[in-house]
Amino acid sequence: MSAALPILACQGLALSVPGRTLCRGLAFDVHAGDCWTIVGRNGAGKTTLLQTLAGLRPAAEGTIVLAGEPIANHPPRRRAQLLGFLPQDTFDAFPATVLEIALGGRHPHISRWRPESAIDVSRARDALAAVGMDGALTRDVQTLSGGERRRVALAMLLAQDPDVLLLDEPTNHLDISHEVRSLELFANLARERGRAVVMAMHDLTLAPRYATHAVLLDGTTAEAGPASALFNVEKLSALYGQPLVAVSHARGTAFLPA
């Protein structure tokens, strides 16, 4: 796998928000099949890193290469075919049906004056079925609960079907069963369909189960590497400033507050 070209790579990446530098010299390669997890305290720069990787905000320093090209060189539509991004929050200021929203994910695959094809509709329906929202195709999104809206947003990204999926706290608002189902879904996309997944997570009981790699952000420095080297009690306790214990179980290791 390491011989193949990375689908997404960053080098010498520095992140900054007004008044603060969040990290410098961050470098890592994301390959097809990888599942990266970004962890760190509130305000450490998880969202900034994801948005920068997605090409939605400029990097303070460094380069981001998507499919062999600097990310800014891809036209927006082409970039959206290769890379998808799930924001931490989505807006529902206007009424729209669940199916209409999922169909929005097909936008980069449809040229300007064309209507959605039957294939686009079936992709959107499949995506909604994958998150268990196919029973609500004609419901108005404004009548849905927070967790249901989150699942519709996930379906929009699934319908987009990019090679790289960047997810900002994808399991926000989800109950524990949908949390596990969604994470299984993304892990499977990486393992079996050769997609690459990068997600910011707060749940240290589930994150280690799916992560192949990790980025630890502490607000001033960053560390990236295989999950096996970074997900341990010492590193995570220091990262969060909160003593943790590791609990091993049949499906891996969970980290709990000590």
Place this chain on the structure above:
Amino acid sequence: MHRYPHWIVLAALALLALAALTFALAAGSVDIGFGAVVRALFSPGDDAGSAVVRDLRLPRAMAAFAVGALLALAGAMMQVLLRNPLADPYVLGLSGGAACGALTALLAGAAAMVTPAAFAGALISTFIVFGLARGQGAWAPTRLLLTGVVVAAGWGALIVLILTVAPEAQVRGMLFWLIGDLSGASRSGVPLAALVVVLVAAMSFARDATLLARGDLTAASLGVPVRGATLALHALAAFATAIAVTVAGSVGFVGLVVPHAVRLVIGNDQRWLMPAAALAGGALLTFADTVARTLVAPSQLPVGVLTALVGVPLFLWLLRRSGR
């Protein structure tokens, strides 16, 4: 959410627009039957009825339709751009700028300059608002909205100043202009051409606009060129509003109520909402203008009074209904 198929709504609105235009051609101080109206349009004779229909009522009806459609389209775009279903074409102060231009021309006694002065005022106001609201190279909806509201308040003060110093005889004309009036609209070519241009251009951004309504980040991640699309839609909305205000004064409520009402029926997919809003806005203003010139004939009401009188209760009813 129960909805009729999109094309059925669009067809119904097209019929409604046709009915409004027919009513506008038939109704008035000279009573002309439906058959005579059709004859006047398609095989005109030299009779007085034909002349009234073709030379007086048709241009005014078409101007009313174009202005209503432009206002509804601009309202639909502003609501998406500001992510606010209560936005209207005038929310950024454009109509205030146009009114100041028009009233200054009236005050100076330069009747011929009213139209160009109104258009210039609208453009100046747009540039002021967008120039002031620009922060870090982008226009955040909240900042734009606040700037627009404050600039509009400034125009409002100037308008009152002009009304106060204007001679009594001119105030009535000024008030008609302020509330919106189509009695001076004798040519419909410019607003109709503007309507076609704005509708086609806006439709080419329709899918982008639907996604922009879901937030800049979502739209950008789906490949929408957010900056370009936002700028284009703002420019189209400002142009449409400037033309409408220049032709008819600041007719209220069409740009607010129509897109909102149409959205309740057809949803927020801009590919359908934009043409539907244009048809509904055109039909509403054509109907309202016909009533405005026939209700108390031979004198005429400013059409803006009627759109507000109809629009206020209609809007409150829609709001209550959607809250359930």
